Amino acid sequence: MTDAPCTLVILGASGDLTKRLLMPSLLNLQEEGHLPQQFKLIGMAKDAMTQEQFQNHLGECIGQFATRTFKPENWQRLLQATDYLSGDLTSPDDIRRLAKMLEGSPNVLFYLAVAPSLFGPIADQLAAVGLNSEEGGWRRLIVEKPFGHDLKSAQELNARLQAHWKESQLYRIDHYLGKETVQNILAFRFANGLFEPIWNRKYIDHVQLTVAETVGVETRGKFYDKTGALRDMVQNHMFQMLAYIAMDPPNTFRAQAIRDRKMELISAIHTLSPEEVRRWVVRGQYGPGDSLPGYRQEEYVDKNSVTETFVAAQFHIDNWRWAGVPFFLRTGKRLPKKTAVLSIHFLPAPSILWRDTPAHNLKPNELLFHIQPDQGVELSFEAKVPGPSMDLQTVTMRFSYEQAFEVGRGTGYETLLYDAIRGDETLFSRADVVEAGWAAIQPILDVWQAEPAGNFPNYSAGSWGPAEADTLIRETHREWLNP
Ligand SMILES: NC(=O)c1ccc[n+]([C@@H]2O[C@H](COP(=O)([O-])OP(=O)(O)OC[C@H]3O[C@@H](n4cnc5c(N)ncnc54)[C@H](OP(=O)(O)O)[C@@H]3O)[C@@H](O)[C@H]2O)c1
Secondary structure, three states, X not given: OOOOOEEEEEEOOOOHHHHHHHHHHHHHHHHOOOOOOOEEEEEEEOOOOOHHHHHHHHHHHHHXXXXXXXXXXXXXXXXXXXXXEEOOOOOHHHHHHHHHHOOOOOOEEEEEOOOXXXXXXXXXXXXXXXXXXXXXXXXXXXXXXXXXXXXXXXHHHHHHHHHHOOHHHEEEOOHHHHOHHHHHHHHHHHOXXXXXXXXXXXXXXXXXXXXXXXXXXOOOHHHHOOOHHHHHHHHHHHHHHHHHHHOOOOOOOOHHHHHHHHXXXXXXXXXXXXXXXXXXXXXXXXXXXXXXXXXXXXXXXXOOOOXXXXXXXXXXXXXXXXXXXXXXXXXXXXXXXXXXXXXXXXXXXXXXXXXXXXXXXXXXXXXXXXXXOOOEEEEEEEEEOOOOOOOEEEEEEEEEHHHHXXXXXXXXXXXXXXXXXXXXXXXXXXXXXXXHHHHHHHHHHHHXXXXXXXXXXXXXXXXOOOHHHHHHHHOOOOOOOOO
């Protein structure tokens, strides 16, 4: 761990993110000895709490949300380093009080754990009292998601933040990049000589990415009804995973090089014409199921909502490596299984040799990256079934994280906090990468806004989405992998 002191200021510290994810992550980092020796935590929110009341509140949160067993002395150590400031984050006077409290803290990491509408105003307030100045130490600002709600708003937010903060000070979170299994995609591709030579259109038929949830919108109706699956999942998390699976190798493992390759990839996503949006993008909304409410019956959701809870799409990447290779992305709520799986579908072996045998229907090899909740990699191939005739059967080789490594369960935010403290920007989204993601889905948003869905709800709870999603892939003579 870096020996440099660090003060982490959580702005919006009485909220859900802090209690469910940030505090358990900090505790896990403390347990593993990954927090600096001189670490301070300041929570700031409107609630009128004393330091002691805040610490008690955090104790309750940890009781409920800690992801692993921990040593009580590590929790005590974290608590002793914790302070609280009650104040309005948009009030210049209250931000000045924060600045006073930070006097003598050379390095400060601000975490915007507030609603997105406050990202710009709070960043401005911090800068107005000089808290963006790196004289005598570093200052960094972690910005939560969602980052904008379309291309224009993302560009405006970037411009507003960059007016007072250098890009190197801005850490835009995409928590999927904190997942070990997502980072392992880079290790798998670039630390093994075997796969990269076949990682292109000559050997790969197509790629699929499914991120499925069994739950509905739960308590997030207010946010979700203005957002939908395309903005909530595709533009950010799914494109980030797509970039890792498809980008060119960077020259070094430094942040700049990796982000440059990601930028190249995401900006090469084919811009869909309105006609392609209608043909290649399917939207869905779940209806009622066995004693489960439909989306329109959920709390805070408009009774006539046309917000999508499901998207399936075919994307293409306009570059030399991937010309002609479709990338099928699918995500949704109330699907049969909670899972996130990236699969590479290789071209089949020539079947000529097998035409007169019982094994004439060769199945192409598939390489699966299980992102969550299973964590591992799986390669399927054809094997001979024991016996006198040449029967083939698909078998799998599997690497499981759980079996290979001893890993304590985390929240996924540990690596991100650790990296932000160390100043490693690799896993955070750069301004141009975020905008490139929005640029790729903007044509879909435009068509959907002009042509609201007339057939919602169009899939039932527990199914794999609307029938059109199957048609989308079958028209290309392929099938969804339903893991
Ligand atoms: N919760 C999650 O699991 C999760 C996951 C991923 C990303 N995020 C993102 O993280 C951010 C925070 O989410 P959240 O769920 O923690 O929201 P939240 O529960 O609403 O918490 C927001 C916090 O900010 C405080 N706050 C709001 N306006 C303030 C002001 N003017 N001055 C001082 N404090 C103020 C709130 O205090 P009051 O209640 O007193 O106003 C509350 O403590 C959002 O951008 C969200 O999209 C959340």
